[in-house]
Amino acid sequence: xxRHSLAEIEFKKYLGTRDVYGDTLALLGEKYxxxxxxxxxxxxxxxxxxxxxxxxxxxxxxxxxxxxxMGTAAGFAAGGKIPFASTFAIFATGKAWEQIRQSxxxxxxxxxxxxxxxxxxxxxxxxSHQTTEDISLMRILPTMTVVVPADGIETRKxxxxxxxxxxxxxxxxxxxxxxxxxxxxxxxxxxxxxxxxEGRDVTVFACGYMLAPALRAREMLRENGxxxxxxxxxxxxxxxxxxxxxxxxxxxxxVTAEEHSIIGGLGSAVAEVISEKHPVPLRRIxxxxxxxxxxxxxxxxxxxxxxxxxxAKAALEVIHMKQNTxxxxxx
Amino acid sequence: xxxxFYTMAPEENRDKLTEIARLIRIDILKMLNRAGSGHTGGxxxxxxxxxxxxxxxxxxDPKRPRWEDRDRFILSKGHAAPALYATLARxxxxxxxxxxxxxxxxxxxxxxxxxxxxxxxxxxxxxLGQGLSMANGMALAARLDGKKSRVYVLMGDGEQQEGQIWExxxxxxxxxxxxxxxxxxxxxxxxxxxxxxxxxIDPLVNKWKAFGxxxxxxxxxxxxxxxxxxxxxxxxxxxxxxxxxxxxxxxGVSIFENKVKYHGVAPTDEELKIALSELGEGD
Numbered sequence: 001x002x003r004h005s006l007a008e009i010e011f012k013k014y015l016g017t018r019d020v021y022g023d024t025l026a027l028l029g030e031k032y033x034x035x036x037x038x039x040x041x042x043x044x045x046x047x048x049x050x051x052x053x054x055x056x057x058x059x060x061x062x063x064x065x066x067x068x069x070m071g072t073a074a075g076f077a078a079g080g081k082i083p084f085a086s087t088f089a090i091f092a093t094g095k096a097w098e099q100i101r102q103s104x105x106x107x108x109x110x111x112x113x114x115x116x117x118x119x120x121x122x123x124x125x126x127x128s129h130q131t132t133e134d135i136s137l138m139r140i141l142p143t144m145t146v147v148v149p150a151d152g153i154e155t156r157k158x159x160x161x162x163x164x165x166x167x168x169x170x171x172x173x174x175x176x177x178x179x180x181x182x183x184x185x186x187x188x189x190x191x192x193x194x195x196x197x198e199g200r201d202v203t204v205f206a207c208g209y210m211l212a213p214a215l216r217a218r219e220m221l222r223e224n225g226x227x228x229x230x231x232x233x234x235x236x237x238x239x240x241x242x243x244x245x246x247x248x249x250x251x252x253x254x255v256t257a258e259e260h261s262i263i264g265g266l267g268s269a270v271a272e273v274i275s276e277k278h279p280v281p282l283r284r285i286x287x288x289x290x291x292x293x294x295x296x297x298x299x300x301x302x303x304x305x306x307x308x309x310x311x312a313k314a315a316l317e318v319i320h321m322k323q324n325t326x327x328x329x330x331x
Numbered sequence: 332x333x334x335x336f337y338t339m340a341p342e343e344n345r346d347k348l349t350e351i352a353r354l355i356r357i358d359i360l361k362m363l364n365r366a367g368s369g370h371t372g373g374x375x376x377x378x379x380x381x382x383x384x385x386x387x388x389x390x391x392d393p394k395r396p397r398w399e400d401r402d403r404f405i406l407s408k409g410h411a412a413p414a415l416y417a418t419l420a421r422x423x424x425x426x427x428x429x430x431x432x433x434x435x436x437x438x439x440x441x442x443x444x445x446x447x448x449x450x451x452x453x454x455x456x457x458x459l460g461q462g463l464s465m466a467n468g469m470a471l472a473a474r475l476d477g478k479k480s481r482v483y484v485l486m487g488d489g490e491q492q493e494g495q496i497w498e499x500x501x502x503x504x505x506x507x508x509x510x511x512x513x514x515x516x517x518x519x520x521x522x523x524x525x526x527x528x529x530x531x532i533d534p535l536v537n538k539w540k541a542f543g544x545x546x547x548x549x550x551x552x553x554x555x556x557x558x559x560x561x562x563x564x565x566x567x568x569x570x571x572x573x574x575x576x577x578x579x580x581x582x583g584v585s586i587f588e589n590k591v592k593y594h595g596v597a598p599t600d601e602e603l604k605i606a607l608s609e610l611g612e613g614d
Contacts, residue, residue: 036475058475060506068464068498075468078446078454080399081475083468099461099495107446107455 011179011212015152018116018173022047024159025084025114026054032163036076038062038085040069045175046086046116070096070113074103077110082163088122089115089172090131097137104168105141111168113138114159118148118172119259120287120304121209121297130292136264138170139237145169145190146237148258148266150211151181154234157188165190172208174259176297179212181232193240195247199229202315203247203254207233207266210257210285210306217311228315239269245278253318254282257311259301262286281321283314344387345554351421352382356583357613358417358430360606363597366433369442372580372593374414376518376551377485380576381418383557384483393423396450402480403453403469407462408487408516409443410595415452416440424451460493462486463513467502470511481565485514489521491532497542503571504543512564513544513573516551518580522594536575544573551576584609 029035029051038060043049052059062069066087073085085092092115093100104111115134122130138146145167149155155173162169181196196211197218206214211232218228229251233240248254254274256267267284274282287304301307355378363369381404385391389402406415413433420427425439432438439448443457454465466484473480490496503511515535523529532538539546545567549556557576564572580594581587584606587598598606607613 036472060471062498062502063505065498065501067460067495068467068502071461071464071495071499072468072471072502074454074461075465075470076472077468078465079469079472079476081472098458099464102455102458103461103465 013180014177015180016177017149017152017155018045018047018175020152020155021114021116021159021173022050024156026050028159028163029055029058032082034080035082035084035163036060038069038073038076038083040064040066040087040091042087045088048084048086066091066096067099070099070111071103073111074109077104082110082112084112084114086114086116088129089118089134090129093134093137093170094131101141105143108143108167110166112162112171113169114171114173116173117175119174119209120292120300120306121174121176121259122292123175123297123300124294126294127292132261132287132292133264134172135236135258135260135266136268139264139269143168144237145235147171147190147235148208149173149234150206150208150232151178153180153182153184153186154188157186158234161188161190174209176209178209181211181215188234191235191238191240193231193233193235193243195229195231197228197230199227200250201227201253202319203229203231203251204257204311204315205231205233205244205254205266205270206257207236209259213306213308214257214311216308217315220308220312221315224316226315226319233266233270236266236269239273241273241277244270244273248274248278248280252280253315253322254280255285255311255314255318256282257285257306259306260286262288281318281325283318285310285314348382348386348554351386352378353610354614355382355414355417355421357607357610358420358427359413360584360598360603361613362413362417362430362433364600364603365431366435367597368434369413369597370410370595371587371597372520372590373408373487373516373518374411375582375584375587376578376580377408377411377414377516378582379552379554379557380485380514380516381414383554383561385418385422387558388561389483391422393451396424400478400480403482405453405462405466405469405482405484406444406456407466407484408459408490409456409462411485411516412440412442412444415444416449419449419451422451425449459487459490460495463496463499464502466511466513467499467506467508470508471506474510480510482511483514484511485516488515488517488519488526488532489529491515491535492530500539500542500544507569508571509568511571512561513571515573515575516578517575518578520580520589520591520594522591524591539573539575543570545570546573546575548575549577551578552582
């Protein structure tokens with residue numbers, strides 16, 4: 001199990017993952033001259049505008065044209081560049097899914113799809129703009145790497161890693177500012193999860209927005225005498241099977257938590273590993289097969305049950321299931 | 332270093348190209364017949380365009396398919412892969428014998444162009460509407476690198492129905508991609524029938540002009556007209572160019588010409604025999 005030092009989890013500091021993207025991309029653009037950036041009329045929101053201002057000849061706004069965005073990015077990659085293609089997650093992975101599949105994933109071209117506004121915390125714009133499907137849509141593609149950073153620090157480090165990675169990448173960022181959980185000593189690696197807090201009674205695997213609620217849930221569970229292990233799975237594909245299994249073997253009960261449908265995302269990915277290699281009780285926290293709706297982000301996370309309370313409740317349930325199926329397996 | 336670069340064509344070059352086109356047609360039909368499936372009509376209609384580009388226009392090195400100063404060709408109408416493969420083989424990218432492996436399990440010649448397996452294939456295509464966007468990206472990358480490379484992209488006429496074509500057309504014009512030259516293989520037919528009946532694409536020339544392109548309309552089987560249009564395209568600055576080439580689907584074989592049926596069907600042994608009796612001996 002990996003160990004690293006952490007910032008105090010009092011959530012004092014918040015960083016927008018998309019703000020970090022904008023700033024980091026502009027810095028990476030200085031170092032890597034082959035980076036080009038494409039957007040679809042959302043560069044003010046995705047923050048590719050920062051790169052655009054600094055390197056106008058290497059920025060290409062495609063207008064409201066997401067299929068062309070992905071196809072053109074593919075062409076840049078085939079021409080030897082490192083393209084970053086950005087728009088909202090629903091449009092990137094939805095409208096242009098087939099272009100990503102055919103022009104990028106199938107030939108395994110070196111395109112970095114960094115989409116913002118993932119999940120239901122998009123808020124007031126409503127269901128048309130809130131994607132609960134994007135992780136699933138990208139995860140199903142062979143050759144695709146899928147990364148969902150949990151805070152601004154991880155976002156920066158993940159970007160540095162994906163520039164060097166050869167092959168297509170999907171990175172999902174948020175509209176919101178996330179609490180800072182990691183500090184600069186955190187060593188992000190593609191394909192590796194990290195244990196953020198230790199515990200022996202239940203493991204909570206979380207990604208993105210849900211890592212902070214998972215940590216709060218841990219505090220709630222501690223009051224009930226339950227020691228919850230909290231693990232950040234920021235690479236959904238390729239998923240860190242070894243880490244998942246080593247945690248499962250100790251705690252023997254799992255909760256997954258994601259700002260995404262319970263179908264096809266992190267929960268499904270963990271369940272796939274667990275059910276084949278070490279079956280234990282598992283509950284998925286996520287959006288339960290529904291579309292989004294208008295509301296404030298704060299209201300919507302309550303409305304869709306993406307809360308510390310929901311995680312804690314699920315944790316007690318899987319612990320209970322574990323104990324009821326006890327025999328020689330349970331602790 | 333074997334680079335191909337032909338100067339503009341005197342008469343004897345036309346005869347040579349006509350002969351190459353004939354031989355490519357024979358290779359296309361033999362490989363399709365052996366494969367037992369594939370796209371006959373749209374492969375045959377594209378032959379003069381491919382022959383002109385690969386044997387009298389484009390700069391490339393078959394021994395170094397990724398030579399960074401090369402011109403690039405994208406087959407957006409990816410189902411015409413047999414035509415591209417026959418051309419690439421004759422141009423020296425891989426042995427002509429390999430053409431008989433088309434569509435077989437493990438073959439380097441996939442049913443639709445696959446940049447990962449076939450030397451000379453620039454991007455993977457097959458799902459229509461995507462090649463022009465990729466051509467734009469390649470052309471812009473070459474421009475950023477200060478290269479003189481030209482990018483050619485061949486689209487189908489049914490393919491003009493895909494919205495992404497028009498997104499890309501806007502991009503080409505907006506970014507003044509003048510190192511790009513497109514072709515439309517306008518053979519008038521698609522799978523379910525004539526394009527006019529299925530989803531009329533006219534007025535096609537006007538559409539491309541309205542999207543900010545320099546347009547020429549030619550006989551897609553006339554080398555004279557093809558080169559004249561290519562020459563014209565090279566003089567056009569700050570605008571992309573497109574050549575709307577009127578062609579005959581199934582061109583070169585009487586039983587295939589203008590037949591909807593032969594879009595996605597390979598020649599039977601009988602049909603191949605008839606075709607070869609019309610086209611003559613291969614090499």
